[in-house]
Amino acid sequence: MLVIKNAAVPGSPGNVTTLLLQDGIIQANDTDIEIPAEASVINAQGLYVIPGLIDAHTHMGGSSTFDRPSCGLRHETYDYALARSEFLKWGVTSVRTCGDQSGDMISFRDEVRSGAVPGPRLTCCGPFLQAAGGHPWATVYMKDPELTKQAVVFADQEDTIERQVDRIAEMGVDFIKAFYAHIDKVHYPTAVPRMTKGQLRRIVESAHRNGLPCAVHVDGPAEMMDAADAGADFIEHMVAAGSTETKFTDEMVKKVKDSGAVVDPTMISILRFDQSPGFPSVWEDLKRAVRQFHDAGIPMAVGCDSGIPFVPFGESLHDEMACLSEAGIPASDILHMVTRTNAKVLGLSDQLGTLEAGKKADLLLLGSDPSKDIRSTRDIRLVVQDGHIVTDRMV
Ligand SMILES: [Zn+2]
Structure with a gap:
């Protein structure tokens, strides 16, 4: 049993709390708790407690550098070991991985879940659907x-979409991922084939028929409108690096809001490629779009696209939060x-995301108040996952 006492609550001056953690669960979170004699006690006086951080868009099989191949299988590359330790070091106790080696990733998810290997708990999509070519x-x-x-599953074969989605669902994935995109980021500005809107709709409907949500990658506003029309639950990205289409009208914002989709801008991944040779800058328009969506009350996730080049695991989540802050979103909202x-x-709001009793014991102690300055999330003193200390900088 682990007790963390006297922890300050961000944005609530003078409010301190004590958390009692046992069996991986927050048993109590209150100002007035009787501390059992057998408990290990951490005095968090002067520190701030927040729930474990979550990266809503990563690629656990990726690599953030060009010096070795990315997306190798789990036992062929040390990137997985690096990813696991970097996430925990930076306070990221859960992630959603959005396209990797499928079977490998599902077994990895289950090993972390069973406690066989340390790492962030993860949800995954298995193979993703895209247009051939x-x-x-x-x-x-x-x-x-x-x-x-x-x-990879090529979705633009009319007769197989439903069966393909059923097959992916049978693997035990947590969601379905489709790419609805046209930019060739490697041979820019060439365009590559994209599935049709009708095919995208059939993917989303098949996901829902299997009881799974569907995430759709888009490169810009027009594709986002099609994703919203198709019934996407999650829209990944808003404006891609290299997009020539960068502005959202009020009608577009309303359409996304009415669709109920959660939008994940992945700003840091766009910023890192914004200066690429030949790419028009989209950064100022992206910041404006993020602010528009926030002001309209559209739910937005915080994901990095970590695991792609120049977007390392763990630390990038703090960079993403800094980008959201630069776009004008208040720290408490971030x-x-x-x-x-x-x-x-992640489909885990009954288990994660707050420090309520009954939820998983994932939390961070910070040296300064993140509701005042979001950069304080980097000031990590302690990371607890499932009730166990996974990063300790308390001395
Ligand atoms: Zn991605």
């Missing part, structure tokens, strides 16, 4: 045969997004 198979994956076998909204996106 399209992004990312023909672009960043460079038509790799192993990846084709493990990770904290809400990276915990509560992200827990919902």
